[in-house]
Amino acid sequence: MSATDSIKDELARAVRNVPDFPKPGIQFKDITPVLADGRLFAACVDELIGNFKPGDVDTVVGIDARGFIFAGAVAIKLNCGFVPIRKKGKLPYTTVEEGYDLEYGSNVIALHVDAVKPGSRVLLIDDLLATGGTAAAAAALLKKIGANILEATFFVELGFLNGREKLKGLPIRSLVVY
Amino acid sequence: MSATDSIKDELARAVRNVPDFPKPGIQFKDITPVLADGRLFAACVDELIGNFKPGDVDTVVGIDARGFIFAGAVAIKLNCGFVPIRKKGKLPYTTVEEGYDLEYGSNVIALHVDAVKPGSRVLLIDDLLATGGTAAAAAALLKKIGANILEATFFVELGFLNGREKLKGLPIRSLVVY
Numbered sequence: 224m225s226a227t228d229s230i231k232d233e234l235a236r237a238v239r240n241v242p243d244f245p246k247p248g249i250q251f252k253d254i255t256p257v258l259a260d261g262r263l264f265a266a267c268v269d270e271l272i273g274n275f276k277p278g279d280v281d282t283v284v285g286i287d288a289r290g291f292i293f294a295g296a297v298a299i300k301l302n303c304g305f306v307p308i309r310k311k312g313k314l315p316y317t318t319v320e321e322g323y324d325l326e327y328g329s330n331v332i333a334l335h336v337d338a339v340k341p342g343s344r345v346l347l348i349d350d351l352l353a354t355g356g357t358a359a360a361a362a363a364l365l366k367k368i369g370a371n372i373l374e375a376t377f378f379v380e381l382g383f384l385n386g387r388e389k390l391k392g393l394p395i396r397s398l399v400v401y
Numbered sequence: 402m403s404a405t406d407s408i409k410d411e412l413a414r415a416v417r418n419v420p421d422f423p424k425p426g427i428q429f430k431d432i433t434p435v436l437a438d439g440r441l442f443a444a445c446v447d448e449l450i451g452n453f454k455p456g457d458v459d460t461v462v463g464i465d466a467r468g469f470i471f472a473g474a475v476a477i478k479l480n481c482g483f484v485p486i487r488k489k490g491k492l493p494y495t496t497v498e499e500g501y502d503l504e505y506g507s508n509v510i511a512l513h514v515d516a517v518k519p520g521s522r523v524l525l526i527d528d529l530l531a532t533g534g535t536a537a538a539a540a541a542l543l544k545k546i547g548a549n550i551l552e553a554t555f556f557v558e559l560g561f562l563n564g565r566e567k568l569k570g571l572p573i574r575s576l577v578v579y
Contacts, residue, residue, distance in 0.1 A: 241493040251493045255513055259460065259482040268477055282437065288466035292485070295436075295470040296477040299446055304437040305470060313466075315419040315429045335433055
């Protein structure tokens, strides 16, 4: 087992399973025990960065809200800027918007039109890849403003939900797969 | 002018004023241009850290959602853990809760009961100190679980709203005051 496999294993064990949240039958993956442990949080941020080095990336984009925790830290370690993608109505300046379907109903996320320069090399980071709806909408927003998405990176992937299907054509990496 | 005054001045100039957001008459302080600039974002995180050194702090606590961007990065730079305070219903495990009044209506925020060990030395970080309602409720939550709050630190303070009045007894620091 490599060092990176060993730390991923430790990260996976530190994620807390909370049954029946937010509703009966769902096994919620609670990442807060990882975040609360300085050593594990740092290791998780380093694994999200992977082989990227300062100078490789212009902007790290985080998805509201847990994605912000990782993306801000990754941006600092890669000496680059941070850009938020947020639920519609939260960003104050002119935005592009993209909707996606949820199990019940739908959601709209937004990005400032001037968030990155066209051609910018962007990492897209979120805590969780589930059905892929949010990430696919986020990627669509970034393409609308001309970003060049190097990779979409996730801490946890719920493999049985086939989120990768919605993100075809995009390099994807996740640290822990259930 | 000292180096730290000079960078604070630069940060203040980079904040974008968006009139009439989220409603007519409000001048919204848009921090996204600071975040998007790698140099300014890094300077802002360093100024939030101030004189704290690795070893001084056990946990950095961020308030949902923009507080997460800074608090995660500060935790990584101080080699310590990160803990989120979120709107009620977002955290999956057992929580303590605290309500506070808004201009119209009220809000409830929550913190996992096991988020920090009693006596832990905590930094509380948010992007904005406005009326102080959220920060006061956050401080109350942290006290409920026995945290020792070293300081509440904010990027932007709207001085004319007198938020510090609600946070008496707590060391407070902000980088940019309007």
